[in-house]
Amino acid sequence: MRIECIVRRLMVVCIATVVLAGFGSVLAQPSGSLSFYTSMQVDVVEDIITAFEAAHPGVTVELLYSGSVELEQRIYAERDAGQIRADVIWAANPAFFLKLKDEGLLMAYESPEAHAVPAGLKDEDHMFIAGRVFNMGIGYNTSMVSEAEAPKSWAELLEWGSRAAMASPLHSGTSFTALGAFVQNDDILGWEWFEQARENGMQVLRGTGDVTRGLTSGEFPVIKGIDYVLANQAAEGAPVAFLFPEEGAVTVASPLAIPAGAANVAAAQAFIDYIISQEGQEFMATKFFIPVRTDVDPPAGLPTADQIVSLEVDYDALAAEDAELRERFSELF
Missing domain, CATH: 3.40.190.10 (Periplasmic binding protein-like II)
Incomplete structure (x- = not known):
């Protein structure tokens, strides 16, 4: 009788435990x-x-x-x-x-x-x-520019002058990172790249969406673009493509x-x-x-990610120099 009682108590405890565990989950x-x-x-x-x-x-x-x-x-x-x-x-x-x-x-x-x-x-x-x-690199309109004609480097993008566009780092977070990456890699890009972009007439639009719409509409044949944005546009039938610049993408x-x-x-x-x-x-x-x-x-x-050639970025320095970078860019453009 005592054994039977103990078994019943154990069953009650087990059932209660299962119920509480389920309730807890x-x-x-x-x-x-x-x-x-x-x-x-x-x-x-x-x-x-x-x-x-x-x-x-x-x-x-x-x-x-x-x-x-x-x-x-x-x-x-x-x-x-x-x-x-x-x-x-x-x-x-x-x-x-x-x-x-x-x-x-x-x-x-x-x-x-x-x-x-x-x-x-x-x-x-x-x-x-x-x-x-994701990566910032070069986007081009495939109905206006062939793959062979598309700029293969950041330096070649400058040659497109006013037919090229980029988003402003004063509004776009990715473009701000790109600004820091270019400036920090001053042996190959630096502020000189932006000074040349201004001299050549490269267009600066507000954000990524603006430059992407400019590319898909044919307003600009080439842009500083973002890989996933252009890939999604291409999947929907837009005449756009992306390539990784020779100097390195902004990853x-x-x-x-x-x-x-x-x-x-x-x-x-x-x-x-x-x-x-x-x-x-x-x-x-x-x-x-x-x-x-x-x-x-x-x-x-x-x-x-490990196959991409990327520009090196020191994010601690980028955070510390935030205001200075934005101020100088606003003076240029």
Whole structure:
């Protein structure tokens, strides 16, 4: 009788444990609204959000899109007001994230998926991690310029004068990184490249979207362009192509981070986990981003991150010289 009673008690305990474990797993699922700030192009990021929400149906992503510089200004304004309202920030300027880290504005998070991401693509203190890799190089309109005629180097791009265009680093985060990369590699590019671009009449437009539209419409036969943007345009039938300049592309590891005061930390962590997971990076590859994981193949026709010839960039120096670089560029253009 006593044995039977003990068995019954054990069964009750086991059942209760299973029920509580199941209940706990339900509670552990992220839910609610996720405030997502990004400078990524809307037509690309909306598909990413749809894929994440399908994987996490309890979460609704509230998107705030802005150009990189405007986004940075908004975040600083929110900081000054006492609270950054984003749960996740994903932008194109690594130097900006270094400044946020230095100010103590980011929350450390080491994703269980981070093991597959090389050390060079994540912060050593787990304050941010790259969710995508992309490149700035040369874009050309294939209905106006043949592959043989297209400029193969940054130096050759200068020869196109007013028929070429670039986005302003005063508004585009990627173009700001490119500005720093050119200036830091002064033995082959430097400020001299921009001075020559001005002298030759190269057009400076506001943002990446503006120069891309100029290329697809035929307003400009060549631009300083971004690989994934042009690949997505080409996939939709636009007459555009991308090439890597001989001196080196501007390769950007675009960071993801959680602000220190994030309201929905569980959803923010789930978002980062998804983006850098194998599933997430395979999805990113369908949008022509180069994966940050070593176990995911790049999009067809694109190199892996370690095969790209890139200009070296010192992001700590870029963060420190931010104002000086912007001021000199504004004086030139």
